[in-house]
Amino acid sequence: MIVITHLKWVFPYIGWYAETAYCHTPFGYSxxxxxxxxxxxxxxxxxxxxxxxxxxxxxxxxxxxxxxxxxxxxxxxxxxxxxxxxxxxxxxxxxxxxxxxxxxxxxxxxxxxxxxNEPESFDYSICESATLGHPSFESF
Structure with missing residues (x-):
């Protein structure tokens, strides 16, 4: 059960966050x-x-x-x-x-x-569409 939930929800979320980490400020931190x-x-x-x-x-x-x-x-x-x-x-x-x-x-x-801390050549247009590429958690 843990493997299925991680493959379906956790790992896609971590991958999405790692690709768009520069766009987020959780708890006010970079x-x-x-x-x-x-x-x-x-x-x-x-x-x-x-x-x-x-x-x-x-x-x-x-x-x-x-x-x-x-x-x-x-x-x-x-x-x-x-x-x-x-x-x-x-x-x-x-x-x-x-x-x-x-x-x-x-x-x-x-x-x-x-x-x-900051990428040398980062395309900040990803930040505008970051929520569009967010893995969905509603699909069961």
Whole structure:
């Protein structure tokens, strides 16, 4: 269901917005800057949140139980339980793994300023007809 909705509505909308980003000013900001910030900062943060939701509780429980996989953690095949410093390293990796995505988002926030803001040869007549080429959301 998600694949169908994305193919039918989300991806056409993103493609349309990317082609006409210079014509839009969402929330009073330049449309191209919104596009750059969403790609370079928003996407890594979103992925980091998704990663953290699924991995941080496992890492914390592993640190508390001093073993990995933690007690009560379901595994798909017979798995050797790791204890000592190796369990601590694995648990810390699960706990702080989302920080990698945060680091990429911080790095991306500094890179956005060097991205092109205004096109050199942009045909602004596209802006006048931007709403005409908008993908329709009424067709089911």
């Amino acid at each position: 449309g191209i800057m919104v596009l750059w910030y969403s790609l370079c900062v928003g996407m890594p943060l979103f992925c980091g949140v998704l990663f953290a939701i699924s991995s941080v509780p496992v890492g914390i429980k592993g640190l508390r139980d001093k073993q990995f996989p933690p007690k009560g953690f379901k595994v798909y095949k017979p798995t050797k339980i790791v204890t000592s410093w190796r369990a601590k390293v694995k648990s810390l990796g699960y706990t702080f793994g989302a920080l990698l995505f945060v680091a990429v988002a911080i790095w991306g926030s500094f890179q956005v300023d060097s991205m092109p």
